[in-house]
Every structure is written in C-alpha cells, then in structure tokens.
Amino acid sequence: MNKNYNFAIYSNDQAGILNRITAVFSRVNLNIEALSVCESEQNGVFRHSVQVHCDHATAFRLSKQLERQIEVIRAAFQADDEMIQQEVALYKIASKSMLEQTLTEQIIHRHHARVLSMNSQFTVIEKTGQRHESQALFDDLSVVGVLEFVRSGPVSISKPMNAEAMSHDMSVFKQNATCDADHQVDV
Amino acid sequence: MKTASMISDNMTMHEKKAMPAVENLTGSHAIIKCLLAEGVSTIFGYPGGAIMPTYDALMDYEKQLKHILVRHEQGAVHAAQGYARASGEVGVCIATSGPGATNLITGIADAYLDSTPLVCITGQVFAHLLGSDAFQEIDILDISIPVTKWNFKVTQADEIPAALAKAFYIAKSGRPGPVLIDITKNAQVESLDFVYQACQFLSSYEPSPRPNQLALAQAASLINAAKKPMVVFGQGILLGGAEAEFLAFAERTGIPLASTVLGLSAIPTNHPQYVGMLGMHGNYAPNRLTNECDVLIAIGMRFDDRVTSNLEFYAKQAQVIHFEIDPSEINKNVHADVAVVGDVKQTLPELIKQLKQNAHPLWRAQFHELHQIEQQKIIQHDLNPSTAAINMAEVIDGLNALHENPIVVTDVGQHQMVACRYAAFEQSRSLITSGGLGTMGFCLPAAIGAKLACPDRPVVGIVGDGGVQMTIQELGVLMQQQLAVKVIILNNQFLGMVRQWQELYFDKRYASTEMCNPNFGMIADGYGIANQQVTAREDLAPALKTMMDHPGAYVLEVVVAQQDNVFPIITPGASVADMCLEASNSNQQEAKTDE
Numbered sequence: 001m002n003k004n005y006n007f008a009i010y011s012n013d014q015a016g017i018l019n020r021i022t023a024v025f026s027r028v029n030l031n032i033e034a035l036s037v038c039e040s041e042q043n044g045v046f047r048h049s050v051q052v053h054c055d056h057a058t059a060f061r062l063s064k065q066l067e068r069q070i071e072v073i074r075a076a077f078q079a080d081d082e083m084i085q086q087e088v089a090l091y092k093i094a095s096k097s098m099l100e101q102t103l104t105e106q107i108i109h110r111h112h113a114r115v116l117s118m119n120s121q122f123t124v125i126e127k128t129g130q131r132h133e134s135q136a137l138f139d140d141l142s143v144v145g146v147l148e149f150v151r152s153g154p155v156s157i158s159k160p161m162n163a164e165a166m167s168h169d170m171s172v173f174k175q176n177a178t179c180d181a182d183h184q185v186d187v
Numbered sequence: 188m189k190t191a192s193m194i195s196d197n198m199t200m201h202e203k204k205a206m207p208a209v210e211n212l213t214g215s216h217a218i219i220k221c222l223l224a225e226g227v228s229t230i231f232g233y234p235g236g237a238i239m240p241t242y243d244a245l246m247d248y249e250k251q252l253k254h255i256l257v258r259h260e261q262g263a264v265h266a267a268q269g270y271a272r273a274s275g276e277v278g279v280c281i282a283t284s285g286p287g288a289t290n291l292i293t294g295i296a297d298a299y300l301d302s303t304p305l306v307c308i309t310g311q312v313f314a315h316l317l318g319s320d321a322f323q324e325i326d327i328l329d330i331s332i333p334v335t336k337w338n339f340k341v342t343q344a345d346e347i348p349a350a351l352a353k354a355f356y357i358a359k360s361g362r363p364g365p366v367l368i369d370i371t372k373n374a375q376v377e378s379l380d381f382v383y384q385a386c387q388f389l390s391s392y393e394p395s396p397r398p399n400q401l402a403l404a405q406a407a408s409l410i411n412a413a414k415k416p417m418v419v420f421g422q423g424i425l426l427g428g429a430e431a432e433f434l435a436f437a438e439r440t441g442i443p444l445a446s447t448v449l450g451l452s453a454i455p456t457n458h459p460q461y462v463g464m465l466g467m468h469g470n471y472a473p474n475r476l477t478n479e480c481d482v483l484i485a486i487g488m489r490f491d492d493r494v495t496s497n498l499e500f501y502a503k504q505a506q507v508i509h510f511e512i513d514p515s516e517i518n519k520n521v522h523a524d525v526a527v528v529g530d531v532k533q534t535l536p537e538l539i540k541q542l543k544q545n546a547h548p549l550w551r552a553q554f555h556e557l558h559q560i561e562q563q564k565i566i567q568h569d570l571n572p573s574t575a576a577i578n579m580a581e582v583i584d585g586l587n588a589l590h591e592n593p594i595v596v597t598d599v600g601q602h603q604m605v606a607c608r609y610a611a612f613e614q615s616r617s618l619i620t621s622g623g624l625g626t627m628g629f630c631l632p633a634a635i636g637a638k639l640a641c642p643d644r645p646v647v648g649i650v651g652d653g654g655v656q657m658t659i660q661e662l663g664v665l666m667q668q669q670l671a672v673k674v675i676i677l678n679n680q681f682l683g684m685v686r687q688w689q690e691l692y693f694d695k696r697y698a699s700t701e702m703c704n705p706n707f708g709m710i711a712d713g714y715g716i717a718n719q720q721v722t723a724r725e726d727l728a729p730a731l732k733t734m735m736d737h738p739g740a741y742v743l744e745v746v747v748a749q750q751d752n753v754f755p756i757i758t759p760g761a762s763v764a765d766m767c768l769e770a771s772n773s774n775q776q777e778a779k780t781d782e
C-alpha cells in the first residue's frame with residue numbers, strides 16, 4: 001500500500017551529497033514531495049528530510065541504498081502517521097484588502113494565523129499547521145486575492161514511542177541497520 | 188569547509204604514527220606520490236589539456252610507475268578493471284576533463300555493477316572556471332554519481348593526499364567499487380606541503396559489518412539439518428580472498444556447489460562437488476534443483492535476475508541463508524530466512540566450526556542424473572557437432588585441452604556464455620567477464636589489464652566479431668607494449684546473442700544483426716600482430732597450439748557456425764526449473780523479452 005514516507009537521512013557535510021541522495025529516489029522514478037536540509041543536532045552532521053509516496057518495501061530498499069552511500073550515516077524512514085508534522089505557510093495579499101475589508105481580518109483570526117509584516121502596499125500572513133490547515137486558509141484568502149503563496153512542506157519529527165526507529169544516536173548507525181535483516185528462524 | 192572536515196577525519200581516525208617528513212610538491216607530483224604510496228605500479232590513461240600537468244609529472248616517475256597509453260578512455264577503464272580483477276588490487280585510470288571523463292563512464296558503470304575496485308582520476312578545468320562552460324568543462328561528478336561508490340572534486344592542491352587516501356580505502360574495502368576523483372588544473376599546478384597517510388577508517392562507513400553470532404548459529408543448524416542443501420556462490424568469494432575458506436566449508440559439508448557467472452573459478456571446475464553455472468544459460472542441474480533444495484545457501488552473490496529468472500518461482504520451497512557483505516543486498520530480491528552480514532573470509536571459518544561432516548550422496552546423484560541429460564542433449568552435440576561449421580564450444584574445449592591454465596577474458600554475447608559454460612578453471616581469478624552491465628567491448632582492454640597484472644599467466648581473450656569492433660583500436664596497446672595477449676575472435680558474422688533472441692522471441696526477424704566484417708587478419712597485420720584464420724575443424728587444434736606457443740600477441744579468428752544458439756536457456760519470465768534444453772519448447776513459452 002502506498003503511503004507518504006518521511007526519510008530522515010543523516011550525512012556528512014560534503015558538496016554534492018544532496019544529489020547523491022536524490023539520485024537514489026529518482027532512479028526508481030519517485031517524485032520527492034517535500035525536502036528540507038538542515039544541520040542536525042550533531043555538529044557537522046546534516047539532516048535531509050525527504051518525503052516520498054511509495055510502498056513499504058520500496059521505502060525499506062531505498063533506506064538500505066541510502067545507507068550504502070559512503071557519506072550517509074543513517075537513513076531512517078517512517079510513515080506519516082508515525083510522525084508529528086507541521087508546516088509553515090506564508091501568504092502575500094494587498095494591504096488594501098486588509099484595510100478595506102473586515103472579512104480579511106476575520107479570516108486571519110478564524111484560522112489562528114498572524115500578520116508577519118505589513119506596509120502600505122502588501123501584507124504577509126503566516127500560518128503554522130498541517131497541510132490541510134494551510135490549504136484551508138489559502139482557499140479562504142483567495143476570495144480577497146492572494147498575490148503570492150509559499151509553504152515549507154512538512155517538517156516532521158518522530159513520535160516519542162518511535163524514538164528508536166529514528167534513532168538520533170549516531171554511534172549505532174550502520175551496524176544496527178543490518179540487524180533487522182538478521183531474521184530469526186525456527187530451527 | 189569540506190577540506191577541513193576531510194583532513195581532520197583522516198588525521199584523527201588514524202593511529203598517529205610518527206609524522207613523515209613534509210615535502211613541498213606540486214599537486215601533480217603529489218598525485219603520483221599518493222599512487223606510489225598505495226603500491227600502484229601500473230596505470231592506464233589518455234592525456235588531454237586538463238590533466239597535462241599530471242602527465243608531465245609522470246615523466247619524473249617513469250621507473251616506479253608505468254603508464255599504459257590506451258587508444259580510447261573506455262579502454263583505460265576496462266584495462267584497469269582487468270588489472271584489478273586479475274590481481275585483486277585497485278585498478279587505476281586517468282583521463283582528461285570533458286570527453287576524456289565521459290568516455291570513462293561505461294567502464295565505471297561496469298565496475299560499479301561488478302564490484303571492481305577502481306580509482307579513476309580525471310582532470311578538470313581551473314577552479315575559477317567551474318560553472319562557466321569553459322572548454323571541456325563537464326560536471327563529471329554529477330554524471331558519475333549513480334555509478335560510483337564515492338566521488339569527490341578536488342579544487343585545491345592541499346586536498347589531494349586526503350582525497351586519494353580516502354579514494355583507495357573506499358574502493359578496496361567492504362564491497363569494492365569504483366571511485367572517481369576529479370582534480371582541477373589549478374590543484375595540479377599549485378603546490379602543497381605533502382604528507383601521505385593512508386586512510387583506515389571513516390566514521391560514516393562500515394565496510395564489513397561484524398557477523399551476528401546468532402545468525403551464524405542459525406545458519407549452522409539449518410545446514411546441519413538439511414537433507415538437500417545447495418550452495419550458490421558468487422564473486423564475493425574471490426573479492427574476499429576466501430577461496431580456501433570456501434573449499435574447507437565445501438568439503439566439510441559435502442554440499443553441491445553452483446556458481447554465478449562472476450563466481451566462476453572460485454573453485455576448480457573439476458571439483459567433485461562443483462555442479463556448474465547458474466542462470467539463463469547456465470547448467471541444467473543447478474537451475475532445476477534450485478527449486479528442489481530444502482536449504483539454499485547463497486554466498487557472496489546478489490540474486491541477479493539473470494540468475495533467479497522469475498522471482499515468484501524462485502526457490503520458494505527452500506529456507507534461504509544469505510552470506511553477504513553488503514547489507515543493502517539482504518532481502519533485496521530474495522527473502523533471507525537467515526542473513527549473515529559480513530566478509531565471507533571471516534564468516535565462513537566461524538561457520539565451519541559449527542558444521543557437521545556430511546556427504547549428501549543421494550542428493551548429489553540427482554545433480555549427476557540431470558547433468559547426464561544435459562550431456563546427452565547439449566554438451567555432446569556442442570563438442571562433437573555433425574555440422575561442417577565449427578562450434579564455439581569446440582574452440583573453448585580445444586583451449587582446455589592445452590592445459591595452459593590461462594586467464595580467460597570474455598566479451599559479451601553468445602561466445603561469453605559458451606566460454607563460461609565450457610572453460611575449465613584450475614585456479615581462482617581465471618575468468619574476467621562483464622557480468623552486471625554486459626558491456627560489449629570489454630574483452631580486449633580488460634585482457635590487456637589482466638596481462639599486465641599477471642605477466643606470468645597466459646591471458647586469452649574470447650570475443651565476438653561484434654564486440655571486438657567496439658574497442659579494436661586497443662590492439663595498438665598490444666603493439667606498443669609488446670603484450671602477449673591472445674585474442675580469439677569467434678566470428679559468426681552476426682550479433683549472435685541478439686540474433687538468437689530474434690530467432691526465439693521475435694519471429695526470426697533479424698533486424699540489424701547481420702554483420703559485414705572487415706578482414707580481421709589484415710587489421711592484425713596492420714598492428715604487426717601475428718594472426719591466423721581458421722575455417723576447418725582439423726585446423727583448429729593446431730591453430731590454438733600455435734597461438735599459445737607464439738611468444739607475443741596473437742589474433743586467432745575462428746569462423747564459426749553463423750546461426751547457432753546457446754542452450755540450455757531459461758526463457759525470460761520463466762522459472763529456473765523450466766530451463767529449456769532445446770528450441771522447440773523455449774519459443775512456445777510466452778517470453779517477456781527484456782534484453
């Protein structure tokens with residue numbers, strides 16, 4: 001069954017590593033639905049968060065092929081429902097519509113969004129939340145006219161119960177990755 | 188930033204021995220010093236603008252480092268592959284930027300799929316010109332990502348030692364593979380304070396995971412309890428240098444042993460437990476009995492689709508034990524009931540301690556029976572045909588009869604499958620062939636590399652009339668280097684393997700497979716290479732003898748049957764158990780032609 005899988009790929013800081021990582025996905029013709037890169041909680045180690053839509057077997061195989069890359073320290077993956085996700089969305093509207101229509105104010109208020117910046121010409125509104133929430137705000141604001149709209153894509157963190165699956169302990173990286181392959185059998 | 192982290196990685200990870208003296212060198216000299224420090228004595232390459240400083244420096248080291256000038260960069264990388272596969276050492280090739288670098292790609296891809304340790308060095312335009320579409324600037328790093336185990340761009344001279352140390356370590360450790368280092372021209376001409384420290388550790392890389400003791404124990408009890416166990420082995424044995432361990436394992440357990448194409452010669456072909464080659468054109472018994480064994484023990488192989496055929500019908504009845512160094516291979520194609528991840532050189536001895544002596548006479552008799560069928564239906568005819576035309580198999584058999592224990596290097600096609608089926612191997616690393624990528628043009632340059640690696644062993648290339656023309660210019664290397672490589676061209680005037688598929692699966696519509704060939708003898712003459720053409724059976728054995736006795740290079744063209752087929756065959760999409768011994772039932776099956 002296809003699902004959204006979120007990969008947390010930890011790598012060294014090497015020029016070109018992102019291309020190596022994305023090549024693992026593009027090779028099997030998967031579209032990357034969301035991508036973000038940042039320095040992780042460990043100095044010099046980067047976390048690439050990649051979301052793709054595929055089945056579990058594919059996600060498993062890709063995680064192994066990612067870990068095969070020399071500069072990749074660990075590649076873990078989890079389905080959407082095993083993660084807590086948030087995304088940030090920014091909306092640019094004409095300040096005129098802010099000033100002239102109380103509707104705009106109401107929409108912002110109702111969606112628990114906030115005004116990030118405002119000048120005589122345009123106003124930027126920020127909304128943090130789930131994908132469907134930022135979409136709902138976009139739909140409502142469309143009535144007054146959205147000049148520009150951008151969202152970060154989901155930023156995900158594993159739920160506490162799954163901490164092991166998304167282990168942040170770099171010392172247990174690749175060796176452990178092999179253990180799940182060492183199946184038990186009845187002999 | 189990357190420089191600092193790379194260097195610190197290497198420095199902190201090594202035991203800090205007494206620091207060797209620092210020398211001030213140019214980047215080019217440093218490159219060569221690194222190669223020498225890694226024990227490299229032969230490299231293959233082709234010069235050009237962006238690598239000229241390094242070629243210039245090469246002249247200062249002519250005595251220590253032999254450079255073989257090939258005739259096309261594809262030849263350089265295949266030669267480096269042949270060198271690596273014959274010797275077990277890292278093969279090194281060198282080329283200029285742009286077209287020089289892109290010409291390497293086919294061979295790098297070949298090495299990637301066949302796990303061959305290579306360090307490929309390419310020149311690159313000056314760092315300040317990167318991204319400007321400068322003359323012969325191409326982003327070879329990005330191009331080579333999917334086909335390299337690791338790659339790196341060096342833009343400053345002081346990055347050279349650490350980058351090359353890491354390159355050699357990565358290329359040869361764990362599951363070996365090709366590495367590409369792209370070095371800008373300024374990095375070659377600028378100078379650095381040179382110190383070389385070999386790399387032995389990288390924090391993000393686990394080359395050979397420690398074997399799991401529980402898995403080993405489970406493997407041992409499965410093997411001890413098995414009634415019909417079968418071993419399928421691959422190149423992992425050769426890459427791990429574990430031939431002796433494998434033999435000990437084999438002889439303790441008495442289990443029948445079948446090889447993948449790349450595993451050939453890991454055990455002598457005349458070993459009583461050896462039951463032949465697996466896969467599409469392999470032997471009948473091991474393919475059929477794959478689907479009858481109760482425990483399938485895979486050692487250093489990756490269940491390639493040419494071995495397994497349709498996975499839905501592959502060894503479903505068996506418990507599968509997979510000994511493999513690369514964790515990403517476990518459960519990739521075939522589910523492993525027990526996976527022992529690690530270097531077979533370590534895992535096999537630990538396994539043997541837990542194994543009972545066994546012989547499996549009845550089970551082995553089953554292999555023998557099926558082999559008799561193959562013998563009658565195929566082998567006998569292949570070796571003693573009633574036709575006037577010579578068969579490919581006769582040529583290989585004639586070579587075996589000379590008992591010269593050669594390194595056999597093949598190209599890709601029918602002749603390759605026939606060579607793999609019929610060549611007798613006495614010693615390990617005696618077959619060099621392009622397995623995973625199936626690269627036509629591989630044979631001649633790879634044979635050159637093999638001969639340079641093993642000057643004391645006879646090297647015989649077996650090549651088709653199609654494939655030889657893909658890299659035929661490398662005859663120039665045989666001429667210039669006076670290398671005693673023997674080249675047998677099996678000339679059927681067709682792209683034989685494709686023609687066979689057309690016959691079996693495309694209604695005999697021979698689209699673009701018939702060849703109008705040059706006079707190969709005259710070509711050899713042009714290079715001053717001794718040669719002979721054989722068309723009659725009675726001339727074959729003497730010609731082979733003449734070829735092997737000749738002190739130098741030799742081209743022997745054998746005109747073989749034009750429209751012969753390699754049998755048996757597993758029709759694409761079929762089960763290994765449905766291997767066909769003749770054409771009639773092979774083309775009735777519905778073929779998924781995926782060549």
Ligand SMILES: Cc1ncc(C[n+]2csc(CCOP(=O)(O)OP(=O)(O)O)c2C)c(N)n1
Pocket residue numbers: 598599600601602603625626627628650651652653654655677679681682683684685
């Ligand atoms: C570079 C490359 N191009 C195309 C192919 C597809 N191919 C596989 S076998 C073959 C025919 C080889 O013909 P020849 O070299 O004459 O050998 P034969 O099969 O006749 O022994 C071809 C075209 C290939 N493997 N490699």
